[in-house]
Amino acid sequence: MTRKAAPPKADARDRLRRVLFLVPYAVRHPGVPVRDLARRCGVSEKQILEDLDFLLGVGCPPFAPDDFLDLYVEGDRVHVALHQSFSRPPRFTESEAAALAAAARALGGEGRERVVRALREAVPKDRRAIFEELLACIFAGSPPAKDSLIGRIEQAIAERRALRIRYFTATRGEESVRVVHPYTLAQRLGHWYLWGHDEGRGKALPFRLDRIRECAVDDKRFEPPTDAELTRGRLFSEASGPPVKLRLGPLAAAWALARPGQWRVLKRDRKGGAVVEVPGVSDEWATRFALSFGGDAEVLGPPSARRHFGDAVRRALARYP
């Protein structure tokens, strides 16, 4: 066996971290397809093959034939003959554990401090103090709802049990009871959503977590979603109807355009003001949004949105005789 030099451009540190996962993963899943490894590691298949090539040169002194790592690819599948003690990945580094812990705290649930403790224990002993220090430097948001509510949703997802929820629909201003097969949770533009199959409506829909008033885990179990269903799944369907057009003053534009969102800037004036278009939002949203800039923004169109805005302004003004 000959030693091979690593390709010059590869990020050495990233590669090391990748192979420290890749080897044990292939040990645990004999014959794992190269494609799966690539997807898990978020790199190309070519990169994985280069990693495997690199690993052929790695071993344990004194480098007798049996002292080398031995991974081979057979018909696009990866097998491990000799793993040289890399049979499990290393513990979490402090930044890996801290990032995960910060994410867990932001989602919440009854188990959140339990998982933070478990993550701490999974960091090498003498790095735990640094883990805690680092965790205090990341705040990924306040939990979107009460811990008990999130806890039940997490349990239902883990056990594939239906959820009975009392849900507030903002556009209709009313509450209704739904039975949902919870598939997953996702975050978008600062809001958390439960995404799952609504039994009553017969399709997968998003439910904003802060609008779930109550929820109970049902005894009924559900079948996991098919790959096809997941591939088609989007948190929101394509925006329908004409986009809302807003004029933003310089201050409003600076604030608004820094926020995450699907803006299209139509015009920009010299002072920094802008005319923007936002697809797929309600008239009500546009009004609230424009008013949140305290007079530095207005809704221009379409006519229904402009009317909604005008009515809201006049009615609000009537409160200040």
Added chain:
Amino acid sequence: MQKAERLLDLAALLLRASEPVSWREIQEQFPDDYGGSGEAAIRKFERDKAELLELGIPVRWVGGDEDLSAGYLVDKEDFYLPDLKLAPEDLALLYLAGSAALAQRAFPYARDLAHAMNKLSFAARAPGASEVAAVAALQLSADDADEDARAESSSRLEALSAAVAAKKRVHIVYLGAERRVRTERDVDPYGLYQRGGAWFLAGFCRLRQDIRSFHLARIVSVEVNPASPRTPDFTVRKGFSLADLATRESWEFGVHAPVRCRVRLDGPASPEERDAFGPRAVWKEADGRAVVEVEAQNQEALLRHVLSLGDRAEILAPRPLREKARKVLAALARRLS
């Protein structure tokens, strides 16, 4: 020998050894790398050891005694990722939180987070439904939003994450919102927080000589102090709490001395409306109307919040702020007619 290869070889050697490996033996096994007797070889080995530690491979020196020879070892107990022994719902919490954060792309230590998510499949015997849910979460956000803008903000976030961890001072070019002026400043980065879907850097601003927040999207460029990367540039001020800063309402950022303000809302306030006024608001409800009292240090911000509630709410006190609300609405009404 390439460094990546050397590090793995070294790890393999120390992992396989049943007893501590002496420095002399390491030198013999890696003659090209640590050969010679000089300080340079030891320093090179120490740097490699530090890098291994950063990869999660703790190399330890043990002094010898009667039974054991002195040398380096990797404590297997302290190396292999253990089973986290979490209940299914707690594991779901980790998977869901981690994948939702990854789907955002812009998250502090995003690369580390991706590695952590991979390792998670070893941290439990049967992740089952949770792993499927995590894949679904990533899938849902697959082709969401503007890829270029995300790539740009995630690279800034990555630089800042590294600076926060290493406590290195950063030089930023910042585009202020209020006056829309570009300023350059040195900041001691204390932490990163998310609010309303956007990330902020919190730190001690050396220009303003105070703790400030910087909206990531308005940070035009970041330069991390390149001098002595392993030596911290600052210590965090006593009493600083990132969570306190991150959960402060917009009207609680000190622009002026605190002023008690009262706002009236029609009908019983919904849980979201209550949340939006923050945990320090005092609520009184009577006759189907709610009055909320807050202490504002930035009345303009409170005004904007109340206006966003439309005709559901009005400012009762103080009088000048009430008058301001009326003026703003009257000006808008004039433009509309």
